[in-house]
Amino acid sequence: MRFLVLTTAILWMFNAHANIEPKAVESELESLAKKHGVQLKDVGMYATSGEGESLRTIIDVNGKIRMTPASITKVVTASAVLANFPPGHKFKTQLLGSGDIKNGVLKGNIYLKGGGDPSFVSENMWFLVNAFLRNQVKKIEGDIVVDDSLFDKMRYDVSRQKERVDRAYDAPVGAMSFNWNSANIFVRPGKVGEEAKVFSDPENDYIRLVAKAKTTSGNENKLLADRKEDSKFDGDVIHVGGSIGRGNKEIAIFKNITQPDLWSGYNLKSFLAQRGVQVTGSIKTGVTPESAEVMAESESKAIEQILADMNKFSNNYVAEMLTKNLGTFKKPKGASLADGVVLINEHLKSLALPEDQYHIESPSGLTRENKMSSYVMWRVLQHLRNDFRVQPEFLSSLPIAGIDGTLKKRMKDSEAERWVRAKTGYINNVVSLAGYAGLADGRVVTFSFVYNGSTDETKVRQFFDKLLIFLVK
Missing domain, CATH: 3.40.710.10 (DD-peptidase/beta-lactamase superfamily)
Known part of the structure; x- marks a missing residue:
């Protein structure tokens, strides 16, 4: 008991x-x-x-x-x-071509077709370009046409806050998007009293940098970076001013872009150029014709x-x-x-x-x-x-x-x-x-x-x- x-x-x-x-x-x-x-x-x-x-x-x-x-x-x-x-589900991004390939020259356009991949970044672009190179094309006598018709053209939905800001968290949306539709700006100090060194990564013709930041003594970070409107330029202009202390190694600044389709197209052109592929045409937007053939494909990360x-x-x-x-x-x-x-x-x-x-x-x-x-x-x-x-x-x-x-x-x-x-x-x-x-x-x-x-x-x-x-x- x-x-x-x-x-x-x-x-x-x-x-x-x-x-x-x-x-x-x-x-x-x-x-x-x-x-x-x-x-x-x-x-x-x-x-x-x-x-x-x-x-x-x-x-x-x-x-x-x-x-x-x-x-x-x-x-x-x-x-x-x-x-x-x-x-396990994955989204697909494709490169398609229209025209014949003769002696390493594609006589026609290539189409960058967005499949709504939120994770399409530089590594994916490299994969896509490397796969494209296996078609043995060294020159494209045509345009890069970006097809983001899977989604509508509304980049900023009305459900968001009304005031737009250029920070990465307020990036626009498009079926063909790249690097979270944000540019990476890196600033390194130079000699005291001289201009700082400013870089855009990845480098492309869509981003135009206006660098006026100065280098000071100490460890201060008083950098100012703003995206500016410029109707004479297809891409985005980013002004970097203020100052960075000589004691800093590098400061990273992230700014969103305004046109996901063109941003993606210009980066494709840049990546192709780094692999020795010349594009004679321009960057445009449009819809992929049904007759175009798939030349390369990249899958996203798993959902x-x-x-x-x-x-x-x-x-x-x-x-x-x-x-x-x-x-x-x-x-x-x-x-x-x-x-x-x-x-x-x-x-x-x-x-x-x-x-x-x-x-x-x-x-x-x-x-x-x-x-x-x-x-x-x-x-x-x-x-x-x-x-x-x-x-x-x-x-x-x-x-x-x-x-x-x-x-x-x-x-x-x-x-x-x-x-x-x-x-x-x-x-x-x-x-x-x-x-x-x-x-x-x-x-x-x-x-x-x-x-x-x-x-x-x-x-x-x-x-x-x-x-x-x-x-x-």
Whole structure:
């Protein structure tokens, strides 16, 4: 009898230790909110622990109230993408030719046909050019015609913020895009008092650099870089001014471009020239004729790796590119972002979510028009967690606390480092975080935290992070 009593006591103690008590969580949540100046009326939070019959709600603060989610919207986008493009799916970019090849001369145009690949970068362009060289062409007596007709011509969707900026996160979208439609500008100091050395990478005739930055003593970085309008020039003009200290090795600046199709074409011409292929014509836009023959083809990274590009770094450009690819199911040519957003909302409807708790207009979350409750976001996360066909791919796309992506510097050197994988979100007066927190005993906390208010975003992030550290502990 005594043994039975002891055994029961031990089991009770074990279960008490194993469970996350909602009351303890509530107490800690309120204490942390007060400490960081966060009013709970401004948050929407929902979290559970365990799974199946042992699933328990441990946090529900305004969980079913619609709020602006910011970039955690990309979780929804990822879910719709994986529902339509299974793991392993790849997009194709092609080089096609029209005309005959005689003695190494192609007498006709080549067509750079975009297949909506968000991950088409310099390595892919090299692969495409190297494959093209096996046709033994050394001269093209014709034009480079860029075909990006798979998508519509709207480069900046109305769902984005109204003010355009020239930073990489606001890059335009096109079915034929290159290097995330952004230029890399590198600045190195020269001698003190002299001009700094400015480079564009990759080098091409689309970018015109106006370099007026000076070199100073010390380690300061007061560089100014702006993209300027120039109606007399087909490409983009980037002015680099200000100053760089002699103590700096190199400063990188990333600027988006305005015309994805021409940008891609000029880079193709540059890459061909580096391999000794001359193009006598110009760079144009158009549609590939049916009679053109495929001369080279490049496949994208697998869809799950592209999702990692989107989620790890909260890349808005990738989110919109993938959404327009979704749109091709509705419209095989000239697909719009709105076409893709229809599929995202159809996907959410298929999950039987409460329709009065969400409204999605933008796949990236770079808008205040999106609305979603923390409960709905939790439901999407649970769907992704429970669908083994996509679970590993989605999980690996998320930033890891203290390790990489937008969580690289958060929860570092804490009990939550490497134990939290989550998508971050931020626009003015909106801070969000949604994902999973692993526990040492194998259970997982699925959570969705959203803040809409005027408290300093740093304090809100600390509030979210400290709460997760408490849950992991």
